[in-house]
Amino acid sequence: MEKIISEAAEKLKALDFKLTARREMTLRVLLENRDKHLSAEEVYNLVKLEAADVGLATVYRALELFQELGLIRAIDFGDGRKRYEYGIEDDSDLHHHHLICTKCGRIIEFNVDLINEIESRIKREHNFTMTSHQLKIFGICSECSGK
Amino acid sequence: MEKIISEAAEKLKALDFKLTARREMTLRVLLENRDKHLSAEEVYNLVKLEAADVGLATVYRALELFQELGLIRAIDFGDGRKRYEYGIEDDSDLHHHHLICTKCGRIIEFNVDLINEIESRIKREHNFTMTSHQLKIFGICSECSGK
DNA sequence: TTGGATGCAAAGCCTTTGCATACCT
């Protein structure tokens, strides 16, 4: 994790941004909750545990910055707010998707490589150059189907 | 299209809703703009052309109703508002996805059947029963890549 | 000291809701 933080610091510095204490806390919260898909306010509440006087706007601004730098991703699960997850668009992460339970809202991580075959097709048929993709699968999770 | 309208009317009536003039206009706007992914406000403006005194709330309420009945779908392309498209979840529609140009925002319809193989896998690995899915592919469209 | 970073409060946007009125059966 320290490696990720210092790499982030370099990435920011390269663009004349600073990895300030507040920004680092924000990033750490996301790293420590990789599978939780926190909303901005949830991130804010966790950052506040270590920096009680942090402002909500600061967290929003940090999240936007990280997103622009490609350190984190915003996802919309349809509940009216953005949710964030750490994730660089590298190979290991390319096939990371989500199962969304429409009954309880649970989000389950899921990996599948479905894109290789598609990428060449959309290039050929639409001359569209894919940079990233999102697959969301809606349905009923095992907990809810038992009830 | 008239067939779709009358089927919608029946579907509503079965649940004690009425396909009023306003609701029908709203549905027609969506049918006539199937590939446009209109926002609520855009739908509202189009409905207003025929019913100048329609209220925005009425359109919102109609959209919500149609969505609950499964006549239309709401999609989020990341621009801060919901967009709507007509589409029953039938077989012909199951493989309908979107290419989203991150430069100009253009949305391109795209069909691919990637789900059959996946469905059994998520059932086996996660005991998750899929009901629907969304695939969004981000990248650069042919218009923008030329520039 | 100088420009970015931050906190606070206000403003913005999209969407939903309350309520009185209008409509249809």
Next chain:
DNA sequence: AGGTATGCAAAGGCTTTGCATCCAA
């Protein structure tokens, strides 16, 4: 008549912005 549908305005919820202050290089 009775309940649904509607318009209008207000309220809500999430996010962004303005501005004065703070901070670090």
